[in-house]
Structure formats: C-alpha cells, structure tokens
Amino acid sequence: MDDIARKFQRDLNVGLVALVLLGILAETSDDLYGYEIAKRLHQARDGEALFKEGTIYPVLRSLAAAGWLSSRIVPSYSGPPRRYYRITDEGRAVLEQWRGIWRDTRDFVDQFTGDPSP
Amino acid sequence: MTRDDASIPRSINDYLAQLRGALDGADPAMIQDALSDAETHLRAECAARLGESEESILAAIIGSYGSPGDVADAYRQTEKTVQAAFATQSIRPTASRTTPNILRQFFSVYRDARAWMSLFFMLLSLVTGIFYFTFAVLGLTLSLGLAILIIGLPFLIGFIGIARALALAEGRLVETVTGERMPRRARPSETGGLLARIGTMLRDRRSWTTLAYQLLMLPLGVLYFSIAITLTAFGAGLVGAGAGTILQSLGLDVLPGTVSLGTSELTPWLALPAIVTGVLMLTALLHLARKVARIHGIFAKNLLVST
Numbered sequence: 001m002d003d004i005a006r007k008f009q010r011d012l013n014v015g016l017v018a019l020v021l022l023g024i025l026a027e028t029s030d031d032l033y034g035y036e037i038a039k040r041l042h043q044a045r046d047g048e049a050l051f052k053e054g055t056i057y058p059v060l061r062s063l064a065a066a067g068w069l070s071s072r073i074v075p076s077y078s079g080p081p082r083r084y085y086r087i088t089d090e091g092r093a094v095l096e097q098w099r100g101i102w103r104d105t106r107d108f109v110d111q112f113t114g115d116p117s118p
Numbered sequence: 119m120t121r122d123d124a125s126i127p128r129s130i131n132d133y134l135a136q137l138r139g140a141l142d143g144a145d146p147a148m149i150q151d152a153l154s155d156a157e158t159h160l161r162a163e164c165a166a167r168l169g170e171s172e173e174s175i176l177a178a179i180i181g182s183y184g185s186p187g188d189v190a191d192a193y194r195q196t197e198k199t200v201q202a203a204f205a206t207q208s209i210r211p212t213a214s215r216t217t218p219n220i221l222r223q224f225f226s227v228y229r230d231a232r233a234w235m236s237l238f239f240m241l242l243s244l245v246t247g248i249f250y251f252t253f254a255v256l257g258l259t260l261s262l263g264l265a266i267l268i269i270g271l272p273f274l275i276g277f278i279g280i281a282r283a284l285a286l287a288e289g290r291l292v293e294t295v296t297g298e299r300m301p302r303r304a305r306p307s308e309t310g311g312l313l314a315r316i317g318t319m320l321r322d323r324r325s326w327t328t329l330a331y332q333l334l335m336l337p338l339g340v341l342y343f344s345i346a347i348t349l350t351a352f353g354a355g356l357v358g359a360g361a362g363t364i365l366q367s368l369g370l371d372v373l374p375g376t377v378s379l380g381t382s383e384l385t386p387w388l389a390l391p392a393i394v395t396g397v398l399m400l401t402a403l404l405h406l407a408r409k410v411a412r413i414h415g416i417f418a419k420n421l422l423v424s425t
Contacts, residue, residue: 010191014195034155034158034159035158035159035162035163038159038182038183042182052182052183052184052188052189052192053159053182053183053184054155054156054159054183054184054188054189054192055184055188055189055192057152057155057156057159058151058152058155058192058193058195058196058197059192059196061151061155061196062196081158082158082162083158
C-alpha cells in the first residue's frame with residue numbers, strides 16, 4: 001500500500017518538481033545552489049519534503065539546459081565547487097504560463113476529488 | 119522499482135558506490151553528473167551537521183535525499199524526457215516533409231544547424247589541436263625534466279589537473295557540436311586528504327587517455343582542417359568561376375581574364391556544370407562534416423569519459 005502511494009507521488013512529481021524549482025528561484029533575488037534549494041523545500045514542510053532532494057538536481061540541470069535558468073560555478077572552502085542558479089527572463093515567462101496551467105489543473109481535479117473537509 | 123537492498127550505505131563513498139551501481143548501464147556522462155551532484159550535496163549535509171557521525175547522517179540522508187535507487191530513477195527519468203525533447207527538435211524539419219525527395223533530403227543539410235557547427239568544429243580543431251598538443255607535450259616533457267627537482271611532482275599534479283579541466287571544456291564543445299552526451303560536472307574526487315586525491319588522479323586511467331586525446335587532436339585537427347578548407351575553397355572556386363564566366367559571356371566584365379580548368383579554358387558551356395559540381399561539393403562537405411563530428415564525438419567520449 002505504501003509502495004502504491006509512493007509511486008503515485010513520484011508520478012505526480014515529474015512535472016511539479018520543475019514548477020516548484022522555477023517558483024523558488026523566481027521568488028528570491030539571490031542565486032541559490034542545489035543544497036540551499038533542497039533545504040528550503042525541506043523547511044517548507046517541516047522536515048518532510050514532498051520530493052527527495054536527490055531528484056531536484058537532474059531537473060535543475062535540464063532547466064538550465066533549456067535556458068530557463070542560468071548557472072555559475074563558485075569554488076567552496078568546505079568541499080566541491082557549488083553551482084549557483086538564477087532564473088532567466090525566459091524562465092519567468094515559462095513559470096508564468098505554468099502557474100496558470102497549474103491553477104487550472106488544480107481547480108479541475110478538485111472538482112472531482114473534492115475536499116472532504118468543508 | 120525500489121532497490122533499497124539489504125546494505126544501507128554507511129559513508130559517502132558507500133552511497134556513491136551504490137548510486138554508481140544503481141546507474142549501471144546508463145550513459146557514463148550522466149553517471150558522472152549524478153555522482154558529482156550527490157557528492158556535493160552529501161558533503162554539504164555533513165558540513166552542516168558537524169559533530170554527528172557520518173553513519174547517522176547517512177541514515178537521515180536516505181530519508182531526505184533519497185535512496186541510491188530512487189535517485190538513479192530520477193536521473194534516468196529526467197534524461198529520458200530531456201532527450202525526447204531534443205529528439206523532436208532535430209527531427210521536426212524533415213519529418214514535416216511527406217515527399218521522400220532525395221534531392222530535397224540532400225540539400226536539407228543547409229538548414230541543419232548541427233552541420234554548420236560541425237563544419238566550424240572541423241576548422242576550429244586545427245587551433246585546438248595545436249593548443250592541446252603543445253600543452254600536452256610541454257607538460258609531459260617539463261614534468262619529466264623537473265622530476266629530479268623538488269618542484270617536479272607538484273608540477274606534474276598541476277599539469278594533470280589542468281588537463282582534466284580542459285577535458286571537461288572540450289567535452290562541452292563536443293556535446294554542443296555533435297549532441298553526444300558528455301559530462302557537465304567535474305568528476306567527484308575520492309575522500310581523504312590531498313595526497314589520496316592526488317593518488318586517485320594519477321591512477322585514474324582517464325587522466326592518461328585525456329593526454330592521448332590531446333596529442334591525437336593535432337593530427338586529427340590538421341586532417342579535419344585540410345579537408346574542410348580544401349573542399350570549401352574548391353567548391354566555392356568552381357561556383358565563383360562558373361558564375362564569373364557566365365556573367366563575362368553576357369558582357370559583364372567581372373573577371374580579369376578567362377578561367378582555365380587544368381589545360382582547357384572554362385567556356386560558358388562548361389560554366390553551368392562547374393557551378394553544379396561546386397554546389398554539390400559544398401553540400402557534400404556539410405554531410406561529411408556531420409559524419410566526422412559524430413564519429414569524433416564517439417572517439418572523444420571514449421577517451422575523455424571514464425566508463
């Protein structure tokens with residue numbers, strides 16, 4: 001049963017991770033590196049993030065490859081160099097579009113699955 | 119698809135080894151990226167939790183970062199989506215054509231950005247080839263020469279380090295031109311002190327195949343450049359001479375004299391075949407460039423990316 005729930009969550013996350021990452025980077029004026037982003041996700045849900053931190057890295061990379069994020073490498077004293085990400089104007093445009101799609105989808109799904117609590 | 123096998127990783131190296139195992143069979147360049155991402159993250163996590171044992175941190179990480187199996191699945195999934203996106207982009211121009219016209223197919227190469235990039239790569243490879251060759255020969259001989267002095271070893275280490283950085287940069291260039299997937303991150307280094315890292319770097323087969331690649335880039339670069347420049351010049355020359363001769367015969371004085379091909383003079387009757395040959399030659403060159411770049415991509419991947 002737990003496995004089925006996990007699989008459902010993972011299928012849902014496929015597109016949502018990208019949306020959330022764009023959202024996080026659009027909200028902040030600083031450049032963020034992967035670990036920082038992971039920690040923000042973590043804090044947002046009291047320690048139990050909806051997706052595993054390991055899954056955000058490949059998505060960050062593909063967003064950068066699409067030109068929606070720009071990145072730069074900064075050497076770090078405490079370990080390997082960090083890659084900092086910043087959202088591009090193109091990325092903001094995509095995010096704006098995706099936000100609309102997400103709202104529509106959420107409202108549509110809610111109509112059928114309903115909210116058990118009033 | 120959960121692969122949370124009996125063995126729970128106890129150290130970062132353990133985790134990386136399991137991740138490598140879970141990604142077995144995937145593109146080596148992607149494995150390199152995944153390992154580098156994981157290592158960066160896990161080290162940051164350890165740095166943030168100073169004082170705790172690596173084992174207890176790792177146990178927590180499986181919960182937050184994901185098990186090696188989960189993470190491997192995520193990379194495979196993303197890679198598949200991204201490649202599918204790239205694939206549709208490159209197929210689109212030809213796929214929309216329903217008429218299987220051989221001529222059209224032959225000339226559609228002019229619309230292929232990758233073919234133009236490949237041609238540029240062939241021309242550029244003379245420059246990069248000379249640079250890599252000089253760098254490798256200079257570094258190797260100086261390392262040998264300085265070996266008897268105290269600075270010999272640091273010099274060798276610095277040289278190999280720079281060579282590996284150059285390999286990463288070359289990989290980016292080759293991927294841009296050929297589409298062959300190359301690493302986007304530096305390879306994770308082993309844990310341990312500076313000496314251990316240096317040891318792994320010198321024992322790594324890839325350090326030495328990288329040097330071999332850099333040495334081979336000179337003859338290859340010369341070859342690529344010669345082919346590209348010869349065919350470009352010859353093809354453009356034929357087109358130019360043909361066009362000039364035709365304009366000349368129409369009374370427009372564009373040529374200083376007449377053009378001769380070998381021993382015979384280029385007559386207006388021969389001008390049209392000359393133009394056609396020239397255009398065919400230039401088009402064939404673009405096709406050739408695409409092939410050369412593709413083969414070079416596989417070659418570069420074998421020498422620059424460890425398997």
